[in-house]
Amino acid sequence: AQSVTQPDIHITVSEGASLELRCNYSYGATPYLFWYVQSPGQGLQLLLKYFSGDTLVQGIKGFEAEFKRSQSSFNLRKPSVHWSDAAEYFCAVGEGTGANNLFFGTGTRLTVIP
Amino acid sequence: GAGVSQSPSNKVTEKGKDVELRCDPISGHTALYWYRQSLGQGLEFLIYFQGNSAPDKSGLPSDRFSAERTGGSVSTLTIQRTQQEDSAVYLCASSLAAGGGYTFGSGTRLTVV
Numbered sequence: 001a002q003s004v005t006q007p008d009i010h011i012t013v014s015e016g017a018s019l020e021l022r023c024n025y026s027y028g029a030t031p032y033l034f035w036y037v038q039s040p041g042q043g044l045q046l047l048l049k050y051f052s053g054d055t056l057v058q059g060i061k062g063f064e065a066e067f068k069r070s071q072s073s074f075n076l077r078k079p080s081v082h083w084s085d086a087a088e089y090f091c092a093v094g095e096g097t098g099a100n101n102l103f104f105g106t107g108t109r110l111t112v113i114p
Numbered sequence: 115g116a117g118v119s120q121s122p123s124n125k126v127t128e129k130g131k132d133v134e135l136r137c138d139p140i141s142g143h144t145a146l147y148w149y150r151q152s153l154g155q156g157l158e159f160l161i162y163f164q165g166n167s168a169p170d171k172s173g174l175p176s177d178r179f180s181a182e183r184t185g186g187s188v189s190t191l192t193i194q195r196t197q198q199e200d201s202a203v204y205l206c207a208s209s210l211a212a213g214g215g216y217t218f219g220s221g222t223r224l225t226v227v
Contacts, residue, residue, distance in 0.1 A: 042220055043118070043205060044207075044216075044218040045218070046215045046216065046217070049215050090157065092157075101159045101170070102159075103159070104149075104156045107156055
């Protein structure tokens with residue numbers, strides 16, 4: 001069965017510092033992988049997704065993620081964090097075509113300090 | 115519409131009452147999903163609709179929960195005889211094709227008192 005682990009519940013970084021949010025998945029075949037961001041009181045917004053091809057994917061707001069099959073990971077990165085990046089970040093895995101639903105991690109809350 | 119619309123945005127109900135939550139997906143999106151987000155938890159899959167196929171109800175937590183999708187568009191999630199543990203944010207999402215990236219609505223925050 002698919003599952004997603006986000007080992008960091010809460011991360012605090014200084015504005016301008018680099019960021020890496022960890023995501024590990026469990027899935028037998030090639031997964032479809034997603035990162036979503038949820039600002040307070042808002043729905044989830046898609047940051048980026050990986051289906052196939054280049055394992056380094058670029059997303060919106062300056063985020064990128066790298067798919068590493070050997071480590072079953074899909075970590076999210078940003079070279080320089082802005083105060084507006086403070087939010088909850090969710091990693092998700094899906095089956096791809098014919099998929100019924102996505103499986104989400106429990107999320108990582110990002111706090112940005114001045 | 116331009117995005118996924120959910121109503122109401124907030125709902126407070128008394129324990130034991132029934133509630134209906136509405137989701138208007140993006141026009142043309144064939145797949146529609148309901149998720150539940152409890153405080154401090156990830157997203158819990160509830161139900162999935164794809165076109166005219168029978169819905170995948172495998173995530174519904176009890177028979178008090180049901181959902182329908184009329185005309186392949188608007189969906190209603192109904193919770194009967196609400197309990198305090200039903201308090202959560204209920205999120206709806208739609209996508210062009212199953213497995214694609216979702217577009218989420220802003221959710222309905224349900225509070226059962």
